[in-house]
Amino acid sequence: MAWLPAITVFLLYFSSIPIAFALIAASLVFFAFINVGMPVDLILQRFVTSATSFPLLAIPFFIMAGSIMNYSGISSRLMKMAEVMAGHLVGGLAQVNVVLSTLMGGVSGSANADAAMQSKILVPEMEKRGFSRPFAAAITAASSAIAPVIPPGITLIIYSLIANVSLGKLFIGGYVPGLIMAVCLMIAVSIVSKRRGYKPTREKRATFREIMTQLKESAWALFLPFGIIAGLRFGMFTPTEAGAMAVLFGVLVGFFVYKELSWKHFPQILKETVQGTSTVMLIIIAASVFGLYLTWERIPHIIASSLLDLTQNRILMLMLINALLLVAGMFLEGGAALIILAPLLVPVAYGLGIDLVHFGLILIVNIMIGGVTPPFGSMMFTTCTICDVKIADFIKEVWPFIIALLVALMIVTYWPALILFLPNLLM
Amino acid sequence: MKAFIKDIELYISSFFISITVIIVIVNVLLRYLFAIGVPWAVEMATICFIWSIFVGASSCYKKKMHIGIDLVTRTMPPKVEKAIGVLVNLIMLVLTGSLFYLSIVLTYNAVGKPTNVMGISSAYVNSSLIVGFGMMTIHTIGFLIEDYKMYFKKNFTNGLDSK
Amino acid sequence: GAEDEAPADVADEKVEDFSIKIQLSHVFSPKDQLSIEMANAADIIRERTDGAVDIQVFDSGQLPVYKEGLEQVVRGANFISVEDPSYVGDYVPDFVALIGPMLYETYEEYAAMMETALVAELKERAAEEGIKILTLEVMFGFRNMITDKEIVTPEDMEGMLIRVPNSQLWIETLGAMGATATPLPWNEAVPALRQKVVHGIEGSATTMLHHKIYEMLGHVSMTKHFLGTAGVYINTDVFYSMPEKYQKIVQEEFVAAARRNNEILIANNEDVVNQLKEKGVKFNEVDADAFRARTSVVFETFEGLTPGIYDRIMGELKIIRGN
Numbered sequence: 001m002a003w004l005p006a007i008t009v010f011l012l013y014f015s016s017i018p019i020a021f022a023l024i025a026a027s028l029v030f031f032a033f034i035n036v037g038m039p040v041d042l043i044l045q046r047f048v049t050s051a052t053s054f055p056l057l058a059i060p061f062f063i064m065a066g067s068i069m070n071y072s073g074i075s076s077r078l079m080k081m082a083e084v085m086a087g088h089l090v091g092g093l094a095q096v097n098v099v100l101s102t103l104m105g106g107v108s109g110s111a112n113a114d115a116a117m118q119s120k121i122l123v124p125e126m127e128k129r130g131f132s133r134p135f136a137a138a139i140t141a142a143s144s145a146i147a148p149v150i151p152p153g154i155t156l157i158i159y160s161l162i163a164n165v166s167l168g169k170l171f172i173g174g175y176v177p178g179l180i181m182a183v184c185l186m187i188a189v190s191i192v193s194k195r196r197g198y199k200p201t202r203e204k205r206a207t208f209r210e211i212m213t214q215l216k217e218s219a220w221a222l223f224l225p226f227g228i229i230a231g232l233r234f235g236m237f238t239p240t241e242a243g244a245m246a247v248l249f250g251v252l253v254g255f256f257v258y259k260e261l262s263w264k265h266f267p268q269i270l271k272e273t274v275q276g277t278s279t280v281m282l283i284i285i286a287a288s289v290f291g292l293y294l295t296w297e298r299i300p301h302i303i304a305s306s307l308l309d310l311t312q313n314r315i316l317m318l319m320l321i322n323a324l325l326l327v328a329g330m331f332l333e334g335g336a337a338l339i340i341l342a343p344l345l346v347p348v349a350y351g352l353g354i355d356l357v358h359f360g361l362i363l364i365v366n367i368m369i370g371g372v373t374p375p376f377g378s379m380m381f382t383t384c385t386i387c388d389v390k391i392a393d394f395i396k397e398v399w400p401f402i403i404a405l406l407v408a409l410m411i412v413t414y415w416p417a418l419i420l421f422l423p424n425l426l427m
Numbered sequence: 428m429k430a431f432i433k434d435i436e437l438y439i440s441s442f443f444i445s446i447t448v449i450i451v452i453v454n455v456l457l458r459y460l461f462a463i464g465v466p467w468a469v470e471m472a473t474i475c476f477i478w479s480i481f482v483g484a485s486s487c488y489k490k491k492m493h494i495g496i497d498l499v500t501r502t503m504p505p506k507v508e509k510a511i512g513v514l515v516n517l518i519m520l521v522l523t524g525s526l527f528y529l530s531i532v533l534t535y536n537a538v539g540k541p542t543n544v545m546g547i548s549s550a551y552v553n554s555s556l557i558v559g560f561g562m563m564t565i566h567t568i569g570f571l572i573e574d575y576k577m578y579f580k581k582n583f584t585n586g587l588d589s590k
Numbered sequence: 591g592a593e594d595e596a597p598a599d600v601a602d603e604k605v606e607d608f609s610i611k612i613q614l615s616h617v618f619s620p621k622d623q624l625s626i627e628m629a630n631a632a633d634i635i636r637e638r639t640d641g642a643v644d645i646q647v648f649d650s651g652q653l654p655v656y657k658e659g660l661e662q663v664v665r666g667a668n669f670i671s672v673e674d675p676s677y678v679g680d681y682v683p684d685f686v687a688l689i690g691p692m693l694y695e696t697y698e699e700y701a702a703m704m705e706t707a708l709v710a711e712l713k714e715r716a717a718e719e720g721i722k723i724l725t726l727e728v729m730f731g732f733r734n735m736i737t738d739k740e741i742v743t744p745e746d747m748e749g750m751l752i753r754v755p756n757s758q759l760w761i762e763t764l765g766a767m768g769a770t771a772t773p774l775p776w777n778e779a780v781p782a783l784r785q786k787v788v789h790g791i792e793g794s795a796t797t798m799l800h801h802k803i804y805e806m807l808g809h810v811s812m813t814k815h816f817l818g819t820a821g822v823y824i825n826t827d828v829f830y831s832m833p834e835k836y837q838k839i840v841q842e843e844f845v846a847a848a849r850r851n852n853e854i855l856i857a858n859n860e861d862v863v864n865q866l867k868e869k870g871v872k873f874n875e876v877d878a879d880a881f882r883a884r885t886s887v888v889f890e891t892f893e894g895l896t897p898g899i900y901d902r903i904m905g906e907l908k909i910i911r912g913n
């Protein structure tokens with residue numbers, strides 16, 4: 001009986017009930033019929049208390065900031081910057097695609113938003129220049145995995161709350177893994193492009209002068225990530241308030257510097273914010289309600305100790321967790337996978353003495369790769385839907401990039417010194 | 428006007444999230460520039476956030492935007508798929524209806540209880556659940572009516588996709 | 591007392607059959623003394639009742655805590671909540687007055703207050719609301735101002751942003767003391783301090799040591815504006831559904847747990863202060879009367895308090911101090 005609610009979740013989820021409702025329904029079954037020592041309406045109290053947390057406000061703030069970036073002219077300037085930086089490389093626009101996700105990672109935090117935006121903007125352009133559409137969709141989906149790893153990112157915020165680790169450290173810790181993913185993908189792009197003869201978009205490398213001119217034009221856009229880190233490190237606001245400041249920054253730059261933002265954009269910005277926020281928050285709330293059942297039955301404890309019984313070897317355990325998360329990422333959207341699995345896995349990592357900042361970055365990179373991987377990866381769906389690409393064609397093109405991302409994952413997982421160097425130095 | 432009513436939840440939710448963002452921005456600026464602390468700012472921002480979540484969740488429910496997968500059901504024969512679709516809506520009716528009822532019970536019990544900082548009745552916070560789950564129950568009934576109509580139109584295509 | 595309301599004795603053969611599983615929830619981390627003592631109490635109770643009363647302890651807020659925890663108790667769940675008495679204040683507001691600002695000068699005064707008729711009366715009123723109080727005696731030490739300058743009078747606090755928990759009592763008290771109260775959750779408090787978003791916090795010496803606040807702030811001004819305490823609460827009906835001999839055991843063991851906690855607290859306190867002094871933290875006395883004159887207004891303005899409750903508490907304290 002103790003496991004019945006867990007089984008219920010799977011049954012409901014695979015009959016196409018959204019994950020948040022599947023979790024809530026299973027918890028209701030538990031508190032209404034199995035554990036009757038508590039008035040059922042009190043789990044509704046949990047809906048409110050789990051959302052009554054100031055740090056959670058970072059989620060709507062950064063979603064809104066990301067949306068504002070698109071209307072304020074910041075994203076388009078990052079696009080030009082990416083082209084100046086990578087247009088001359090073998091694979092041209094495909095390289096630009098990777099660099100753009102890395103730059104966009106610095107201003108927004110959702111892989112699906114990144115995948116959607118670039119599917120609309122970049123994929124048609126790549127097709128015009130001779131890339132096959134499935135290839136363009138594949139690199140768009142694969143590179144979108146970088147955006148949430150580079151701060152700011154909603155998954156980073158969620159993990160910091162679950163594992164109770166410093167958001168500042170986690171933010172700074174995200175840069176190196178994000179860059180490793182970018183480098184691995186760029187290497188994969190140039191290998192594939194050489195074989196296929198995909199040409200650079202620019203004749204030659206941008207001159208120093210060109211780079212400087214573009215840097216000047218994109219300076220405000222590039223400043224944002226540094227502003228956030230500096231604000232956190234030296235001074236003015238808490239990590240949550242950093243999100244609100246990013247909104248303010250985007251609005252000011254959009255109105256007064258680039259002059260592209262206007263009041264008529266706000267209904268759309270608010271709509272994107274509300275939809276992004278309430279879907280993620282409902283999962284967070286549902287997972288918290290479900291967590292009440294798990295704790296009541298001591299299931300996290302049981303899972304942690306049985307995993308630890310399996311092996312006490314850190315390398316083997318991380319390998320095991322890598323495999324588990326890869327599968328989970330294929331079935332659940334990144335945020336949801338993290339919200340559900342992190343509470344179960346953090347005690348295991350803690351038990352083995354793995355640094356929790358490092359562990360968080362492993363989890364996030366891992367789950368994001370799952371999002372690119374068939375059969376159910378969410379970024380795969382986003383790009384395939386928007387670009388109108390068949391999943392089978394997508395799979396044929398995406399595997400070299402998945403291998404590249406797995407190489408990045410191995411580096412992130414087994415080289416803690418490289419990952420933790422920056423956060424330990426700066427925070 | 429009709430469009431406004433159709434998207435009323437979206438507008439309400441947008442209103443509350445705007446208040447949240449403005450309160451936090453103003454609070455940071457007041458504190459940093461003038462060393463003024465507004466004790467109720469955090470609680471007010473959080474209450475608006477909660478309203479935005481539950482009303483917004485209902486808006487997303489209506490538009491089938493909550494994250495789920497329909498790939499397993501899609502691989503099934505169309506008849507089975509349709510049957511599962513109706514079953515799912517029935518389950519959702521029980522679920523949203525129960526949540527609606529329970530949130531009324533919860534709010535009723537919360538009337539006399541003060542919030543931490545402002546000391547206003549917790550019912551102002553908890554009633555967001557009544558509105559959110561109440562609207563979701565109405566939407567579920569709407570989905571079921573669609574199912575019913577399509578069943579009698581015979582050639583009903585998959586109207587139950589969840590993105 | 592409340593014990594008189596117990597239903598008729600449960601026959602002995604029924605005692606044999608009786609068993610109950612209760613979840614105990616608190617927010618303290620596993621290493622905190624209170625966590626250790628709560629787990630001890632649960633073990634001893636299990637042993638003394640031959641497993642009939644099985645209390646499972648959940649630390650770190652894994653199960654509902656704070657208001658939500660009290661709500662579980664009031665609504666009749668098989669649940670024990672361990673919280674600051676101000677949470678009982680949501681149901682019987684005078685509990686807020688009992689732990690109000692600038693009342694106690696020593697731990698003994700608080701312990702003696704718990705034995706008064708006033709507190710017995712308050713406990714009875716809580717029992718009527720469904721909260722059976724097993725003990726109110728858990729103590730964590732006095733809360734002082736932790737800042738980067740010496741504070742002697744309320745005037746010294748003018749314009750200072752002080753982090754407080756999200757609680758009306760704290761906001762009103764710190765406001766009355768002269769500071770600008772800034773409510774922040776604890777996990778944002780340390781970053782906020784590091785970034786000078788706030789100028790100080792208020793809390794116990796133990797908090798200052800464990801969270802390394804001494805790396806950022808070097809002054810403790812001993813305002814003793816609150817005595818940090820906690821109580822152990824169970825639903826009245828759930829409690830009296832147990833056979834009388836089990837009620838007695840449960841009651842005894844939580845009181846014993848609170849006393850063990852306090853003994854260790856007192857023994858450790860000097861050590862904690864010395865460790866902080868070694869790290870360069872300076873401690874100073876304050877003009878307590880000046881602060882008391884300012885904070886007494888809280889007892890008048892705080893919503894729901896019985897008129898005259900402050901005078902009754904001060905009256906009891908006068909008797910206690912007279913002994």
Ligand code: NA
Nearest residue numbers: 097101140143
């Ligand atoms: Na990209």
Ligand code: NA
Nearest residue numbers: 105147150152
């Ligand atoms: Na990002």
